[in-house]
Amino acid sequence: GATLLLLGTKEEVPVEPVEKPKFIEDMNESELATALELPAGLVNLGNTCYMNATLQCLHSVRELRNALKSYKEEQAGAASGMASMALPQLLTGSMKKLFEDMERSDTITPVLFLQRLHVAFPNFAQTGENASYRQQDANECWSELLKVLQQTLPSQKGTDxxxxxxxxxxxxxxxxxxxxxxxxxxxxxxxxxxxxxxxxxxxxxxxxxxxxxxxxxxxxxxxxxxxxxxxxxxxxxxxxxxxxxxxxxxxxxxxxxxxxxxxxxxxxxxxxxxxxxxxxxxxxxxxxxxxxxxxxxREKFQAVHNADVERALKGKNKSKAELEKEKPKTAAQxxxxxxxxxxxNSGYYTLQAVLTHQGRSSSSGHYVGWVRQKD
The missing domain is CATH 3.90.70.10 (Cysteine proteinases)
Structure with missing residues (x-):
């Protein structure tokens, strides 16, 4: 003879989602890279970390990626009319293809680019014991690739x-x-x-x-x-x-x-x-x-900085989220x-990428490319 009092609504029980939420700790490498918007990885083909780290740093430059997208290997070859330009064009074309693949996949094996790099610069193809590639200087690789792109990528036109x-x-x-x-x-x-x-x-x-x-x-x-x-x-x-x-x-x-x-x-x-x-x-x-x-x-930068400091002082008792919400929108300069x-036009720079070396000499050790993620 007990009386029960039920609290709630008459609405139907929510349907269980078809696709269950996935937590970071349950994701594999590919899913994690997509969720965190991580750049594609490049497979080390035996002491080619110097090349991979260099390419990762170059890939972080948006304007370079866009310039490579519009690069046409065939047209560049026809325009030059010089056999000596063939290798720079081929290497630039393979960099274009590699960067396109890096936008679509989470892991890339850069075999074609490595082959063309070795043809263009035989010193990078030196081998040591067990016929494995020798470690090379990443700064030398960076410099040589920039020289190649100097020959193949034309300058862009300004609005003025x-x-x-x-x-x-x-x-x-x-x-x-x-x-x-x-x-x-x-x-x-x-x-x-x-x-x-x-x-x-x-x-x-x-x-x-x-x-x-x-x-x-x-x-x-x-x-x-x-x-x-x-x-x-x-x-x-x-x-x-x-x-x-x-x-x-x-x-x-x-x-x-x-x-x-x-x-x-x-x-x-x-x-x-x-x-x-x-x-x-x-x-x-x-x-x-x-x-x-x-x-x-620089004066515009300073004015924005001063306004941020003044706002922070006035809102000492406010949370970071509240201060961010009150922050006025500023037009991109x-x-x-x-x-x-x-x-x-300001002299100010924000760190975009770092190429580091682990080891005691340039012919040994390991190179790593560190790239700034999107804010």
Whole structure:
């Protein structure tokens, strides 16, 4: 004779979902890569990690991926009319195919690209014991691939009719320019010579006093060298001073870690930690003229930063989500100068990719490419 009181609604019980939710710990490698939007992996074909790590870093550049999509190997070959251009075209074509495959699959075996790399650069095809490939220098691979793309990928047109014209896509997006002054320290009356030098990467030299990337780069800006002096009619010491007059959209920095030791016959590694930032400011490395051009965009960055700081101070008792919700929307600003597509108009850089080496010499160990994921 007990009375039961049921609480609830008369609606039907929810139907069990056809596809059950899958948790991260239950996913395989392919499903995990898709869910986390991880880049496709490249299979190591026996000491080819130097090549794979280099390709992963290059693949992270959206503008390069787009340029390769529009690249036509046949048209480029017909336009050049030069047999010597065949190898660069074939290698660029295989890079295009590889990058397309990386968009569709989670794991790629880059056999075709490796074969064409070996044909174009036989030194990368050297073998050691058991006929296995020898380890190579990743920076050398990076430099050679950029030289190939310099020959095959044309520069892109800017929206401004007076846009600066570049000889290639690589010069446009990866290339910078130094304003160089050369002064003889032994002949005060000798005029200072001025020139321009193009670069595709900056070198951070590692010495006992260098602890940070920025200080290593500054050492490169002033150096002494010996060359023939027309005034003294003999070799003399010159001071070479360099400042950047054009910053590329993508700035490559090489840590010069390997030094050749003749006694051992190897490129030994300098085992010293050098700190580098996630956000890098190249303003101090530039000429006064370029600094003046960079200032307007830098002031906009500073205004946004100041507004964020002020908002954070006013909302000390608010949660991070609430502060993010109150944050006003800001229009995306161009990162290039209007008349120079592929340049940097602020001097600010965000770390995009890192290529690291594990080991004691460039001919051994293991290379790894680390790429920034989408925010």
């Amino acid at each position: 009719e007076k846009s600066i014209k570049h000889s290639s896509f690589i010069d446009q997006w990866f290339g910078g320019t130094f304003d160089v002054e050369m002064k003889c320290t032994e002949a005060e009356g000798e005029p200072t010579s001025k020139s321009k030098e193009n670069f595709l990467q900056l070198s951070c030299f590692i010495s006992t006093e260098v602890k940070y990337m920025h200080s290593g780069l500054r050492l490169r800006l002033k150096e002494q060298l010996t060359k023939m002096s027309p005034t003294l009619a003999r070799d003399a010491v010159y001071t070479k001073s360099s400042l950047i007059s054009r910053l590329p959209a993508y700035l490559t920095v090489q840590f010069v870690r390997f030094q050749y030791k003749g006694k051992e016959g190897i490129n030994a590694k300098v085992l010293k930690d050098i700190k580098f930032p996630i956000e890098f400011d190249a303003f101090e490395l530039c000429t006064p003229a370029l600094q003046e051009k960079l200032t307007p965009m 161009p990162f290039c100068f209007e008349d120079d597509l592929g340049s940097n």
